[in-house]
Amino acid sequence: MQCSPSASLAKCSLSTSPVNGGGKESAMPHVNITGGCLCGALRYEAGTQTTVMGYCCCDDCQKVSGSGFIPFIRLPPGALKVSGEYRLNLKQQADGRNSDRYHCVKCASLVFGGAPGNPNGNTLYAGTLDDTAIFQPAMAIMTKFKPDWVLLPDGLKMFEGMPQ
Ligand SMILES: [Zn+2]
Ligand SMILES: [Zn+2]
Numbered sequence: 001m002q003c004s005p006s007a008s009l010a011k012c013s014l015s016t017s018p019v020n021g022g023g024k025e026s027a028m029p030h031v032n033i034t035g036g037c038l039c040g041a042l043r044y045e046a047g048t049q050t051t052v053m054g055y056c057c058c059d060d061c062q063k064v065s066g067s068g069f070i071p072f073i074r075l076p077p078g079a080l081k082v083s084g085e086y087r088l089n090l091k092q093q094a095d096g097r098n099s100d101r102y103h104c105v106k107c108a109s110l111v112f113g114g115a116p117g118n119p120n121g122n123t124l125y126a127g128t129l130d131d132t133a134i135f136q137p138a139m140a141i142m143t144k145f146k147p148d149w150v151l152l153p154d155g156l157k158m159f160e161g162m163p164q
Helices: 059-065
Strands: 034-036 043-045 053-056 070-075 081-083 086-092 098-104 110-113 122-125 139-141
Touching: 059 070, 086 110
Parallel strands: 053 139
Antiparallel strands: 034 043, 043 081, 053 070, 070 122, 086 098, 098 110, 110 122
């Protein structure tokens, strides 16, 4: 992942780098992961493998989603197969790294992170799943940005910044 817990201006993209530990492995779904945008024009399937699932509470995720956090699912490289047109939303972080998030060109839903086919894997935003029960969060990250009105479930591994 991309955020630095030590830098107060660090932003999180959850999109272009793999997670290297810091949380337990989430339960593997046994069904093919499918989902898509609000209007149905941008669809994906992602096999059955995930790496980490959790909540990101960083202020970038709040702004881009219009919510208090984003529920994310990390996918291994090559897992994400996308159909339909998408638009890149690129945000440069304070340290110069880029966060790349992808939206449907028609309805503007935020659907996934990381360019399709990139070697670092991708992120799915769990609200886009066809079967939202696939999302089984194990952690919450960037909790120092969490608004008081976001109530996280018990049992999550909590990180004020990014997991090391
Ligand atoms: Zn974030
Ligand atoms: Zn759409």
